Amino acid sequence: MKYRGEEIVHARASDVTKGIVYDRPYTQQQKNIREPTLPTITNYNEILLKLLAHENIASRMPIFENYDKQVQGRTIVEAGDADAGVLQPFNEEKYPEEIRNTGIALSLDQCPRYNKIDPYWGAVNAVVESVRNITAVGASPQAVTDCLCFGNPEKPEQMWDFTESVRGIADACQAIGLKEFPGASLPVISGNVSFYNESKSGAIPASPMISCLGNMTDVHHVVPKYFQQANSVIILVGERKNECGGSVYYQLFNELGANVPKPDLKTIATEIHAVNAAMQQKFILSAHDISDGGLAVAVAEMSFKNQLGVEINIPGDLATDKKLFGETGGFILEISNANLTAVQKIFQNQQVPIFILGKTSKEPRLKMQNCIDVTVVEAKQHWQNGLREKLL
Known part of the structure; x- marks a missing residue:
């Protein structure tokens, strides 16, 4: 390549298009991380309300209300109203009629x-949670993009964070795959890397951010996050495990923990497909993924909009606090009694x-x-005001 007679670039096309391959030395960081011994919980109401008001869980409306969420009138589900935003990109007469109701869903996680504990599982969880968020609104995951922010790659321990995170993303994408193309990996279609993010106090934690893109044939079939009616059956997808490491619950006690959530990469694809299949048959009234704050927070958030209560008991021998606030991933689904048997059959087949x-309640x-x-009103007040009060 020349400019005004001067040679600017002299390289093979493959050298330009293939990208740069880093081959730096890396060394695993030695971390002395253990599960904490917490004080005995005597007031679970207080813990739930503190979690709902925590800045990592509370409503993001103070942020969302400061920017345009209705660009070109194509937004069907705004940020914060569901686990993923949903847009209708072809809602004009200039597009063919058969694609006008097509929807796309976007999530970012x-x-x-988690990355402070284990950068591999932190990256796996970012991919899986982003995919679960897409699935929760009724869309089918099609691709991801990433933003990878790390410290100094010239330091072997920080280069190890990077290599482990990339390995986690690759393994999670391969495990999830594409439903329409068995054997294919969920593609990473774009992304960027930011290194040297550090200060005198040290490097930032490994920070792989994952955005997932999903599609749906008809945006009018979006599955809401909020409970829709009383006396519905509440279903849990994803057995509770002793995985509070990195949780907001531990953060309340200034603890980190060691038992980070470890999604089963052998079964995650069938879980996603089963939820999606039930949604395609319109059996799911509402859905929400389980993440920050655990099952108790997910259920509480589903109650806020329509002021519906719940009566639930979580099966298993796990400690009560781990059942309620552990962040093992999964879904909470609302189903009518009439469709319970059909939904059970779908999941059994997979x-x-x-x-x-349990059930929803008037x-x-x-x-x-x-x-x-606790009352839904009190819980919602903590959730609505938790971040807003911290920003004042």
Whole structure:
């Protein structure tokens, strides 16, 4: 390549298009991380309300209300109203009629505290949670893009963070795949890397951020996040495990923990496909993924809009706080009694276990595990004002 007679670039096309391959030395960081011993919980109501008001869980409306969420009138589900935003990009007569109702869903996730424990599982969780968010609104995951922010790659320990995160993204994408193309990996179609993010106090935690793109044939079939009616069955997808490492619950006690959530990469694709299949048959009234704050927070958030209460009990022998606030991923699904058998059959066919937690209620109270009993109004106030009060 020349400019005004001067040679600017002299390289093979493959050298330009293939990208740069880093081959730097890396060394695993030695971390002395253990599970904490927490004080005995005597007031689970207080813990739930503190979690709902925490800046990592509370409503992001103070942020969302400061920018245009209705660009070109194509937004169907705004940011914050569901697990993913949904747009209708072809809603004009100039587009063919058969694609006008096509919807796209977008989500963005990262798990910074998980990465402090293990950058591999932090990256896996970022991919899986982003995909779950797309699935929760009724869309089918099609691709991801990433933004990878790390410290100094010239330092072997920080280069190790990077290599482990990339390995986690690759493994998660391969495990999830594309439903329409068996054997294919969920493609990473773009992204960027930012190195040297550090100060005198040290490098930032490994921070792989994952955005997932999904599609749906008809935006009018978006699945809402909020409970829709009383006396529905509440279903749990994803058995609870002792995985509070990196959780907001531990953060309340200034603890990090060691037991980071570890999604089962052998079964995650069938879980996603089973949820999507039930949604395609319009069996799911509402859906929400389980992430920050755990199952208790997810259920509480689903109650806010329509002021519906719940009565639930989580099966299993796990400690009560781990059941309620552990961040093992999964879904909370609302199903009518009439469709329960059909939904159970779908999940049985995919060999994905589900658990009946309880039911929704006209009485606007959150009753969980015989240890939480708060009004929906009080819970919602903590959630709505938690971040706003910290920004004042």
